[in-house]
Amino acid sequence: xxxxxxxxxxxxxxxxxxxxxxxxxxxxxxxxxxxxxxxxxxxxxxxxxxxxxxxxxxxxxxxxxxxxxxxxxxxxx
Amino acid sequence: xxxxxxxxxxxxxxxxxxxxxxxxxxxxxxxxxxxxxxxxxxxxxxxxxxxxxxxxxxxxxxxxxxxxxxxxxxxxxxxxxxxxxxxxxxxxxxxxxxxxxxxxxxxxxxxxxxxxxxxxxxxxxxxxxxxxxxxxxxxxxxxx
Numbered sequence: 293x294x295x296x297x298x299x300x301x302x303x304x305x306x307x308x309x310x311x312x313x314x315x316x317x318x319x320x321x322x323x324x325x326x327x328x329x330x331x332x333x334x335x336x337x338x339x340x341x342x343x344x345x346x347x348x349x350x351x352x353x354x355x356x357x358x359x360x361x362x363x364x365x366x367x368x369x
Numbered sequence: 370x371x372x373x374x375x376x377x378x379x380x381x382x383x384x385x386x387x388x389x390x391x392x393x394x395x396x397x398x399x400x401x402x403x404x405x406x407x408x409x410x411x412x413x414x415x416x417x418x419x420x421x422x423x424x425x426x427x428x429x430x431x432x433x434x435x436x437x438x439x440x441x442x443x444x445x446x447x448x449x450x451x452x453x454x455x456x457x458x459x460x461x462x463x464x465x466x467x468x469x470x471x472x473x474x475x476x477x478x479x480x481x482x483x484x485x486x487x488x489x490x491x492x493x494x495x496x497x498x499x500x501x502x503x504x505x506x507x508x509x510x511x512x513x
Contacts, residue, residue: 300426301424301509345432363426368494
């Protein structure tokens with residue numbers, strides 16, 4: 293399946309991009325590894341992942357067209 | 370004028386005026402509490418913050434912002450409405466980046482709920498801030 297991955301805050305700077313599409317993603321675990329392969333530095337940062345605007349607290353199945361976001365700790369206000 | 374959670378650049382007087390007008394039109398409230406968040410010119414390791422550049426996950430700001438409002442209305446039964454406006458983009462030191470207005474039947478809950486809403490915004494709103502220093506370097510900040 294094809295998914296869209298958004299990078300926010302410092303992660304947009306680390307990856308040099310705020311959005312990247314991944315094709316033929318098998319699972320969230322697979323996607324994580326591919327992101328780490330593309331951007332090895334990302335392992336030094338803490339972040340949470342959201343799926344279609346909801347922060348993940350488990351490992352859900354992904355669907356074609358899903359939007360995921362890698363989000364460092366929030367800093368509003 | 371319609372304002373919903375995010376506005377580009379600093380929050381200006383027109384936002385305050387807009388909500389002030391709104392307040393004047395209602396008769397079900399007896400107390401309003403407003404919080405304004407401002408960009409501080411902190412000095413860090415000899416460098417001075419001249420601005421903050423905010424970025425936000427717009428789709429999720431709407432979801433989380435609505436959740437904050439719903440939670441406040443559930444927790445504080447005297448509260449009639451909650452309005453939140455947060456800046457995106459560059460906001461210079463001294464300018465306003467966050468506006469929160471809580472309207473209630475009476476003052477106590479207006480004040481308490483406003484404090485709670487600000488804490489929830491800091492904790493749950495997907496917004497990031499990049500401090501820009503006077504030497505043009507920058508640093509990513511996070512809330513504690």
